Amino acid sequence: MARNITARSKDYSEWYLDVIKAGQLADYSPVKGAMVIRPTGYALWENMQADLDRRFKETGHVNAYFPLLIPESFMTKEAEHVEGFAPECAVVTHGGGKKLDEPLYIRPTSETIIGHMYSKWLTSWRELPILINQWANVLRWEMRTRLFLRTSEFLWQEGHTAHETEGEAQDETLKMLEVYRAFSEDVLAIPVIKGRKTEKEKFPGAVATYCIEGFMQDGKALQMGTSHNLGQNFARAFEIKFTGRDNTEQLAWTTSWGVSTRLVGALIMAHSDDDGLVVPPRLAPKLGVVVPLWKNEEERTAVEPFARQAFELLQSKLGALKVIWDADTDKRPADRFFGWVQQGIPFRLEIGPRDAAQGSVCLVTRHDRQKRILSLDELAGGIAGILETMQAELYQQALERRSAGTVRVDSWADFQQAIQERKWVEAHWDGTGATEAAIKEASKATIRCLPFDWADEPGVCVFSGQPSARRVLFATAY
Amino acid sequence: MARNITARSKDYSEWYLDVIKAGQLADYSPVKGAMVIRPTGYALWENMQADLDRRFKETGHVNAYFPLLIPESFMTKEAEHVEGFAPECAVVTHGGGKKLDEPLYIRPTSETIIGHMYSKWLTSWRELPILINQWANVLRWEMRTRLFLRTSEFLWQEGHTAHETEGEAQDETLKMLEVYRAFSEDVLAIPVIKGRKTEKEKFPGAVATYCIEGFMQDGKALQMGTSHNLGQNFARAFEIKFTGRDNTEQLAWTTSWGVSTRLVGALIMAHSDDDGLVVPPRLAPKLGVVVPLWKNEEERTAVEPFARQAFELLQSKLGALKVIWDADTDKRPADRFFGWVQQGIPFRLEIGPRDAAQGSVCLVTRHDRQKRILSLDELAGGIAGILETMQAELYQQALERRSAGTVRVDSWADFQQAIQERKWVEAHWDGTGATEAAIKEASKATIRCLPFDWADEPGVCVFSGQPSARRVLFATAY
Numbered sequence: 001m002a003r004n005i006t007a008r009s010k011d012y013s014e015w016y017l018d019v020i021k022a023g024q025l026a027d028y029s030p031v032k033g034a035m036v037i038r039p040t041g042y043a044l045w046e047n048m049q050a051d052l053d054r055r056f057k058e059t060g061h062v063n064a065y066f067p068l069l070i071p072e073s074f075m076t077k078e079a080e081h082v083e084g085f086a087p088e089c090a091v092v093t094h095g096g097g098k099k100l101d102e103p104l105y106i107r108p109t110s111e112t113i114i115g116h117m118y119s120k121w122l123t124s125w126r127e128l129p130i131l132i133n134q135w136a137n138v139l140r141w142e143m144r145t146r147l148f149l150r151t152s153e154f155l156w157q158e159g160h161t162a163h164e165t166e167g168e169a170q171d172e173t174l175k176m177l178e179v180y181r182a183f184s185e186d187v188l189a190i191p192v193i194k195g196r197k198t199e200k201e202k203f204p205g206a207v208a209t210y211c212i213e214g215f216m217q218d219g220k221a222l223q224m225g226t227s228h229n230l231g232q233n234f235a236r237a238f239e240i241k242f243t244g245r246d247n248t249e250q251l252a253w254t255t256s257w258g259v260s261t262r263l264v265g266a267l268i269m270a271h272s273d274d275d276g277l278v279v280p281p282r283l284a285p286k287l288g289v290v291v292p293l294w295k296n297e298e299e300r301t302a303v304e305p306f307a308r309q310a311f312e313l314l315q316s317k318l319g320a321l322k323v324i325w326d327a328d329t330d331k332r333p334a335d336r337f338f339g340w341v342q343q344g345i346p347f348r349l350e351i352g353p354r355d356a357a358q359g360s361v362c363l364v365t366r367h368d369r370q371k372r373i374l375s376l377d378e379l380a381g382g383i384a385g386i387l388e389t390m391q392a393e394l395y396q397q398a399l400e401r402r403s404a405g406t407v408r409v410d411s412w413a414d415f416q417q418a419i420q421e422r423k424w425v426e427a428h429w430d431g432t433g434a435t436e437a438a439i440k441e442a443s444k445a446t447i448r449c450l451p452f453d454w455a456d457e458p459g460v461c462v463f464s465g466q467p468s469a470r471r472v473l474f475a476t477a478y
Numbered sequence: 479m480a481r482n483i484t485a486r487s488k489d490y491s492e493w494y495l496d497v498i499k500a501g502q503l504a505d506y507s508p509v510k511g512a513m514v515i516r517p518t519g520y521a522l523w524e525n526m527q528a529d530l531d532r533r534f535k536e537t538g539h540v541n542a543y544f545p546l547l548i549p550e551s552f553m554t555k556e557a558e559h560v561e562g563f564a565p566e567c568a569v570v571t572h573g574g575g576k577k578l579d580e581p582l583y584i585r586p587t588s589e590t591i592i593g594h595m596y597s598k599w600l601t602s603w604r605e606l607p608i609l610i611n612q613w614a615n616v617l618r619w620e621m622r623t624r625l626f627l628r629t630s631e632f633l634w635q636e637g638h639t640a641h642e643t644e645g646e647a648q649d650e651t652l653k654m655l656e657v658y659r660a661f662s663e664d665v666l667a668i669p670v671i672k673g674r675k676t677e678k679e680k681f682p683g684a685v686a687t688y689c690i691e692g693f694m695q696d697g698k699a700l701q702m703g704t705s706h707n708l709g710q711n712f713a714r715a716f717e718i719k720f721t722g723r724d725n726t727e728q729l730a731w732t733t734s735w736g737v738s739t740r741l742v743g744a745l746i747m748a749h750s751d752d753d754g755l756v757v758p759p760r761l762a763p764k765l766g767v768v769v770p771l772w773k774n775e776e777e778r779t780a781v782e783p784f785a786r787q788a789f790e791l792l793q794s795k796l797g798a799l800k801v802i803w804d805a806d807t808d809k810r811p812a813d814r815f816f817g818w819v820q821q822g823i824p825f826r827l828e829i830g831p832r833d834a835a836q837g838s839v840c841l842v843t844r845h846d847r848q849k850r851i852l853s854l855d856e857l858a859g860g861i862a863g864i865l866e867t868m869q870a871e872l873y874q875q876a877l878e879r880r881s882a883g884t885v886r887v888d889s890w891a892d893f894q895q896a897i898q899e900r901k902w903v904e905a906h907w908d909g910t911g912a913t914e915a916a917i918k919e920a921s922k923a924t925i926r927c928l929p930f931d932w933a934d935e936p937g938v939c940v941f942s943g944q945p946s947a948r949r950v951l952f953a954t955a956y
Binding site for chain 1: 513521542546619
């Protein structure tokens with residue numbers, strides 16, 4: 001099997017696409033900007049869905065489904081919203097063989113249609129909060145696409161909640177941001193920075209947008225999830241009203257929050273290496289593969305029963321569907337190993353005649369290629385710990401990459417150099433949109449967020465020299 | 479609480495909509511023909527999805543995701559297919575603010591785009607079979623809609639498989655039909671008739687379509703799932719080719735099969751009664767509700783600890799999320815009971831001061847309103863059995879309704895009368911499309927299927943008097 005993956009150091013963009021191709025994660029669709037998510041890639045998304053869905057339900061949310069098509073008149077009700085989204089919408093003008101009276105937009109996001117329904121349903125403060133999530137496809141016309149990271153159609157979840165008070169809406173916004181952080185760090189093994197977006201970068205129609213930002217191996221930032229406090233903007237536009245405790249009519253306070261199949265792109269970019277996909281065990285659809293090795297019938301007789309025993313032992317420890325039996329004994333061992341490596345299976349067991357004779361297996365972990373010779377007892381007792389260590393090491397590795405890739409700068413020259421070297425930059429900013437725009441124009445770097453955890457620290461803006469209360473996070477972003 | 483549900487005997491259509499409204503299962507969307515699936519209705523679909531998805535995976539299928547938008551040129555590649563579907567498609571003509579070069583169709587089903595991708599991926603017989611399923615939304619323009627049963631946009635799964643031989647494709651087609659039958663009968667508690675569709679009723683582009691048909695309480699039939707043997711029709715149109723074992727180029731044999739949110743409609747129509755929704759326990763998102771009853775603080779002190787104990791006991795037996803605690807102690811007991819009845823919660827526990835003093839609970843099952851006075855020990859030991867009995871009784875009741883609603887007729891006069899009385903009819907048919915069309919024209923009844931299980935039995939066609947080899951199933955259908 002040829003080494004069909006470009007090295008990261010040679011061409012990171014090519015490497016990314018090669019990993020996707022070699023792992024059969026996704027493919028281009030005949031419609032420009034759309035993608036096909038192949039089974040191996042979809043299994044990653046399914047596991048993300050399952051884990052997030054559990055977290056949403058544990059925080060009191062329920063799922064529902066709202067229509068794909070949104071009347072044009074809805075899109076125009078919230079001024080910032082239509083300005084932000086209408087230009088990138090796909091528009092249905094014909095249906096059932098006839099021209100429609102009113103064009104319908106394929107949802108780019110569902111605040112408008114959901115706002116309309118909430119206004120229909122909501123009557124009293126007793127019905128609040130409304131805590132609904134939707135798993136759906138959305139479409140935003142894109143000309144410059146990249147598989148998973150930026151495609152016209154993508155899959156996502158969008159939470160939409162309505163509350164009695166401003167404070168409750170803000171609490172919800174931050175609670176769901178924390179759900180995203182915990183999921184990213186604990187399951188995807190990707191450390192993230194939590195913070196607030198600037199006015200310029202916030203969601204069209206939101207009062208405030210919060211985000212988690214992840215560090216990719218090329219030093220770029222990826223916005224991995226957002227949570228929006230929509231204030232009463234959508235409630236006003238769609239008349240989401242209720243009779244309050246004091247019997248007066250009031251506008252609800254709403255939020256929305258989402259993550260998408262973009263997370264599969266984040267996963268690839270955070271952990272994979274020049275041999276292909278690497279998947280942290282807590283997310284991996286398959287945890288391991290047993291690769292029995294024999295050259296002839298005699299070896300088969302010696303190896304197969306023992307390898308089966310190891311396979312069944314792993315199934316009983318990890319779950320019947322979590323372990324693969326590699327039946328391709330006609331192929332060269334190196335090709336078989338490499339196939340599983342490219343697919344990011346966390347570990348493989350190599351079992352040949354000598355192993356079987358000694359009653360041991362050779363366990364190779366994907367992320368570090370370490371080999372361990374283990375008896376079946378050692379395997380049974382050790383496999384859970386090996387996987388937990390792998391999960392922790394992947395997180396640690398990603399954290400170290402981010403630390404190594406982040407610098408603190410105090411001059412414009414240093415800023416420009418750091419951005420050119422694809423670093424994350426902690427720098428002072430004067431808080432104005434004008435400076436933000438000028439920095440983006442000059443360096444292509446954007447303010448990723450105003451991190452929650454960074455301490456106040458007076459200084460001067462790296463670009464304008466004006467006073468600054470604290471540093472913010474700058475980076476080039478996907 | 480007013481009895482807000484029309485009686486079935488008075489107006490079955492109104493009853494159906496009232497059950498949906500009272501149970502908050504779905505609502506109309508502002509776009510004609512589309513619907514909003516509300517959380518209570520969506521939870522039913524989620525549970526159907528989870529169960530079916532497990533069955534698909536157990537039969538070797540994997541999930542993937544294909545694009546929503548299909549180029550017009552794809553739709554026209556299979557002649558019957560385009561004729562069947564193009565007239566009911568929604569068409570995107572503009573995207574990103576520009577008119578598109580080629581119109582894009584919102585998928586009415588995905589044989590074309592998936593066929594295109596399979597032709598790109600498939601090279602050798604070694605890669606067969608391809609066994610992929612997709613959970614997705616599809617859109618078929620409908621002017622006469624009915625919530626869940628017939629809406630423009632609906633949610634479904636569509637399996638698409640490719641095989642080396644004709645026989646394997648046929649085996650797959652029937653295997654998945656059997657999965658649908660088992661799911662309908664074992665989980666939804668709806669007995670179904672398995673059979674083949676006539677030429678007139680088959681899927682546009684299929685060689686043969688198989689279906690399961692369910693009996694609704696008004697005597698109409700509902701097609702609950704279909705499985706299509708597509709032969710080489712789509713393989714020919716989309717060039718799904720592979721190098722065979724004999725090194726020649728061959729066309730694949732493909733299948734497709736699907737069920738949709740229509741099943742939620744089937745569920746409602748099969749089991750619900752004049753008081754609202756009835757859900758079989760194996761599907762129910764929530765199995766029971768504990769309704770503690772007190773009028774003052776003194777009673778609360780006596781009741782609450784004991785009711786909590788019953789609640790926790792049920793949670794430990796049935797799962798923490800499967801049991802509801804009714805905290806609305808300010809409302810009238812009758813209203814609380816009725817609220818849960820309308821939502822179809824399989825059982826409730828009523829616990830008042832006298833119950834608490836006696837250490838017993840009053841368990842009321844939804845489907846038959848039977849009351850049982852049980853000690854906590856009896857509750858713990860008996861609840862699983864009570865739920866299994868309920869599941870079996872619902873199935874039995876549906877089966878008896880179907881038996882009572884099915885007649886065997888041998889004359890055209892009897893046929894017409896039976897159809898007018900909304901019966902299912904077992905009758906002889908001469909096998910011609912002309913007779914099938916004439917019967918439909920005269921009676922509105924269609925041939926639901928040629929049932930697998932019905933024995934050959936020579937006779938004469940009920941309409942034409944021509945020879946017939948066996949009876950087929952006629953009914954008025956949704």
